Amino acid sequence: MKSIKPGRGPSAMGAMGSIIAVIFGIFWTIAAASMGAPFFFPLFGVLFIIMGIVQAVYNFKNATGEHRFSEFDIVDGAEEPDPLERRFHSEGPESSAYRFCPYCGARLGAEFEFCGKCGRRLPDDQ
Structure with a gap:
């Protein structure tokens, strides 16, 4: 089954940005402080630095992590597991009694052909 997977390229570009x-x-920050600008001008630069560091760390971890998140790459399930599979599809004894709509996430009975929430036709491979 194909699933949406994290893109290493877009995440790496986000880290570089x-x-x-x-x-x-x-x-x-240096320019604003050296010109003697009001305190909020250098503060804006410091805020920019903090936000940039947080985003760089997040994007770098996303680009190099095993279970990344993004909406750009589509890969085969055998290549990399879907990180949401563990959350929404348990392997418990009652897991065969229901399934989830791939479009809206509604919990449905195993015999449904159409989603009761969004009305879309469910794929046959579930």
């Missing part, structure tokens, strides 16, 4: 934002924030 965040590093550029941190560099911009450093220059902004």
Whole structure:
């Protein structure tokens, strides 16, 4: 089964963009402080640096992690497991009595052909 998987490329680009934002924030802070601007101008640069560091760490971990999250790559289930599979499809004794709509996530009986919540036709492979 194909599923949406995290994109290493977009996450790596996000990490690089965040590093550029941190560099911009450093220059902004230095320039604003050296010009004697009001306190909120350098503060804006510091805020930019903090946000850039947080985003760079998140995107770098997303680009290099085993179970990444993104909406860009579509891979085969055998290649990489779906991180949401563990949450929504338990392997308990009652798991065969119901299934979930892939469009809206509604819990449905195993015999349903259409979703009772969104009305869309359910795929036959579930």
